[in-house]
Amino acid sequence: MIILSFKTVFTLVLLIGVGYSISHLGWYKKEDKAFLSHLIINVSIPALLIKTFFHTFPKKLLLESLPILLICFISMIITYTVACLCGKFLKLEASRKISFSSLSTLSNAIFVGLPAAISIYGEESIPYVMIYYVAGTILLWGFFAPKFTDEKIDGENRAKSVLKSLMSIPLITIVISIPLSLSGFKMPNMILEVVGYLSGLSTPLSLIYIGGVIYEVGLKNMKMDISTLFSILIKFALAPIMVIILAKFIKLEELGIKTLAIVAGMPPMTQLGVVASRMKSEEEYVMTTIGFLTIISLIFIPINTSLVGYFIRL
Numbered sequence: 001m002i003i004l005s006f007k008t009v010f011t012l013v014l015l016i017g018v019g020y021s022i023s024h025l026g027w028y029k030k031e032d033k034a035f036l037s038h039l040i041i042n043v044s045i046p047a048l049l050i051k052t053f054f055h056t057f058p059k060k061l062l063l064e065s066l067p068i069l070l071i072c073f074i075s076m077i078i079t080y081t082v083a084c085l086c087g088k089f090l091k092l093e094a095s096r097k098i099s100f101s102s103l104s105t106l107s108n109a110i111f112v113g114l115p116a117a118i119s120i121y122g123e124e125s126i127p128y129v130m131i132y133y134v135a136g137t138i139l140l141w142g143f144f145a146p147k148f149t150d151e152k153i154d155g156e157n158r159a160k161s162v163l164k165s166l167m168s169i170p171l172i173t174i175v176i177s178i179p180l181s182l183s184g185f186k187m188p189n190m191i192l193e194v195v196g197y198l199s200g201l202s203t204p205l206s207l208i209y210i211g212g213v214i215y216e217v218g219l220k221n222m223k224m225d226i227s228t229l230f231s232i233l234i235k236f237a238l239a240p241i242m243v244i245i246l247a248k249f250i251k252l253e254e255l256g257i258k259t260l261a262i263v264a265g266m267p268p269m270t271q272l273g274v275v276a277s278r279m280k281s282e283e284e285y286v287m288t289t290i291g292f293l294t295i296i297s298l299i300f301i302p303i304n305t306s307l308v309g310y311f312i313r314l
Contacts, residue, residue: 005302008119012112013298015204019211028212036209037270040202045110046173047198049130053177054187057127062181065131068256071246072135075264079239080105086230099282100227102144102275103268103289104234109133111206111270112294113263116301118203121259128259134174140271141168148275148282210294213270217291228289231268235293236300240265244311254312261308265300267293 022028028036053062083104087097107113109132117125224232240261247257268290276286 004120005305008116009298009301011119012115012207012301015115015207016211016214016294019208020215021211022208023212023215028208030216033209033212033216036205036212040110040205040209042169044198044202044205045170047195048114048126048202049170049173049177050187050195051192051199052126052130053174053181054185055192056123057181059181061127062178065127065178067250068128068131068247068252068260069135071243071250071252072132072260073139075239075242075246076105076135076139078242079234082238083230083234086234087227090227090230092227095282096227096285098144098147099276099286099289100231102140102147102272103286103293104231105239106136106140106144106269106272107132107235107239107264107266108269108294109136109263109266110202111210112297113266115203115207116266117259117262120262120305121255124255125259128256129263130174132260132263134171136269137168137171140269140275144272145275210270213273213287214291214294217287221288222292222295223288224292228292231289231293232296235267236265236297236304240304240308241311244308248312257312258305258308261311262301262304265297265304267297 019028080101083101084097086104087100090100092100109129113132114126114129117129243260243264244257247260252260270290273283273287273290276283
């Protein structure tokens with residue numbers, strides 16, 4: 001498994017390197033990232049979800065997804081609480097506490113977690129990644145995003161902004177697909193063939209996108225301060241351990257525990273960079289930390305993959 005993990009990381013590095021290189025050459029510019037992000041989130045990921053629910057996702061697992069979703073929420077809430085306590089210990093100012101706690105809590109389940117999980121555990125891991133993604137997305141737009149919103153915005157407009165953010169195409173796809181799948185609806189083969197092609201775009205394009213983000217941030221700007229060190233400890237050590245403990249409590253199968261633990265130990269969501277733009281003073285810190293932790297994660301992925309089995313057996 002450790003050899004497979006290193007091969008996976010090497011593949012991730014190469015694909016991220018492609019994104020970095022074409023950005024350096026000027027082929028992939030800042031304005032192009034918005035298009036690529038929309039293509040991944042609004043086309044490729046929904047296609048992958050449809051393929052997962054109507055082709056890959058076992059019906060038994062779908063019926064058991066609620067407790068899995070619950071442990072994802074609980075693990076993130078615990079991680080967030082620890083991050084808040086660390087923020088107080090470090091005496092971070094209010095705006096920096098918001099950035100630090102969100103970066104330490106939310107994982108990049110789609111752009112890095114999904115390619116890593118598929119490469120290490122196969123397509124059978126996709127349902128677990130998607131459940132974790134749903135929990136993280138709801139927390140991002142329902143809890144963290146309002147904290148970055150300008151304080152001048154009143155409660156009603158803030159609520160509308162959050163509601164609009166939650167109405168993302170991937171979440172809508174999930175909400176529609178779950179009851180259809182449980183009802184026994186059979187997706188036409190022609191549509192499954194089309195979504196199969198589109199879903200295949202998600203892994204390479206996601207990693208190319210990450211490469212572009214890292215180039216935009218700049219390698220020379222990725223310096224570790226004391227708050228980044230704490231984020232590393234929380235993100236890559238505490239978060240996976242919490243998921244393993246909670247997943248063992250509900251007696252989740254081993255593949256599910258391993259997948260959730262690996263995804264929990266991923267770098268922060270890239271969407272946090274977009275959210276942080278609402279608070280100009282934190283945008284650079286958030287983007288720099290995302291880039292730095294993404295690079296660092298390539299070291300922790302094989303480490304966590306090799307250790308997760310040990311912790312499961314404890």
